[in-house]
Amino acid sequence: MDKLSCKAMAAHVPAPGQTPEWAWFLHAIPSLALLVSTPQDPYYHAEGDVWIHTRMVIEALMRGPDYIDGSDEERFILFYAALLHDIAKPATTVIDPDSGRIGQPGHSKRGAIDARILCWHAGVPFAVREHICRIITVHQLPFFALAGNKNGQSAEFLIRKLSHELDLRLLSAVAQADMEGRCYEKKDDCLVGIELFREMARDEGCYGAPKAFADPHTRLSYMRGAGIAPDFVHHQNAGSRVTVMSGLPASGKNHWVAANRARLPVVSIDDAREELGLRHGANEGAVAHRAVDFAKEMLRGKAPFVWNTTHLSAQMRKKTLDLLYAYDAEVELVYLEQPPQVIFKRNTQRDTSLPNKAIERMLFKWEVPLPTEAHVVHYFA
Incomplete structure (x- = not known):
């Protein structure tokens, strides 16, 4: 097999309305072939294995306005974030021996690392690669962000923080496609949650741009958990x-x-x-x-x-x-x-x-x- 290159990857990003060359991706990225034989919990994924789900996600993504109206770079990011978002599910799959329930704990974080290694070897530009990896890391977060997270961080905090790490427009597009590309009885509720995530980001002034902070120390202090307002300078003690x-x-x-x-x-x-x-x-x-x-x-x-x-x-x-x-x-x-x-x-x-x-x-x-x-x-x- 020829070495995967960024040029080849870019050439195979389909234009809106085109059908992706699925066989090329399976050949060029062999780890994708493992998705075909990787099961998913039927409660969340009644559509079937991970490869079926991945294809459905990409098809949903390509119907969306962010893909249709996006630049070439944005389409590259969106397409490969969607293609690789579950790349680590084969390595993280666990099946409960008593209930038969299927889980893939940690697949987002592991998937981001797998995507980083793949794109590094392919020569994908740093900023583009990291945008893909950051989306993969948190691709499920918009489903339930309004409820906060297990660490007690609020939706407001998560949105403000994420806006400095990636483009929330692109994250929302991948999250929506991820939810649309499955058979799940509570899918509509999650899609509403994603739209509310978008609305909160717009209200915060950080949908497509970083949240504004008074200065770098105020921003860092907030990100580290200080209960402060972004608009007011937080005092900085002298130190090294x-x-x-x-x-x-x-x-x-x-x-x-x-x-x-x-x-x-x-x-x-x-x-x-x-x-x-x-x-x-x-x-x-x-x-x-x-x-x-x-x-x-x-x-x-x-x-x-x-x-x-x-x-x-x-x-x-x-x-x-x-x-x-x-x-x-x-x-x-x-x-x-x-x-x-x-x-x-x-x-x-x-x-x-x-x-x-x-x-x-x-x-x-x-x-x-x-x-x-x-x-x-x-x-x-």
Whole structure:
């Protein structure tokens, strides 16, 4: 099979009124073939397997005004978000042995990572790829957003936050198609919920644009749960100014720091590992403890510094960011990325104990930072 390319992907995005070349997609993206044999709970999906549902979703999407009137880029995003929105259901399917009920827990988050890896190898432009992945991550949220979520976050909060992470018009279009493309007895209720989601976003002034905030600190404080109004400046205590790096190994983080923050102290997991004389994967707890102790020393003195490590998953970044914000730090998050061939070639040429196969395993934890994670987020990809 030829290597999948962004050019080929774009060429096969159907125009409104055209029939998608289903056979091409099954050939070009082999993981889609697994959808054919993946069952779904008949209560929510009486139409049948995941591939039947996916085709119905795309057909519904293509009838909608956002697809018909969208730009070429918007159609690309919409089409591949819909095509790949359930790509992880085969890997996450569980069947209750007693009731026979079928579930696919975590398929949205895992699906976004699978789509990211696929699109990275295909050379899809960064911003387009991440828009697709962000939609996949939350594609079910508009179904029930008006009720808030299990973390106690309100619909108002979710809409404001999401508006800084993706275009709510495109998310709503995919969510509506996802609901229309199934046989479910409560489908009409969910479609009403999606339309109300749209209306609330319009009322908030963030349907197709980010919600306005007084300044970056007010926005970040709100996103982290402060009960404040977006229009009024939230006081910022003095603290360290910290540059937090993020990116796959061999993506150029050390080079960027040397070129742009050369005069600042650096908290580095690699340096801590080297100081302790350890290889990758050996006594990572001690390595992290050494790095954190140095960071706390900088934070107590309100000194500027760089935190340089992969910070590849949202969970890894959260640990670092929670610590920094507890000390009132002002954070810029710098994300770097390179094409796969560059990453793997560079890594083989480095003096490192990290093999390429380990990087390949790391990809399954790869979550690109969201714009809502720091005061400012820079993407170099």
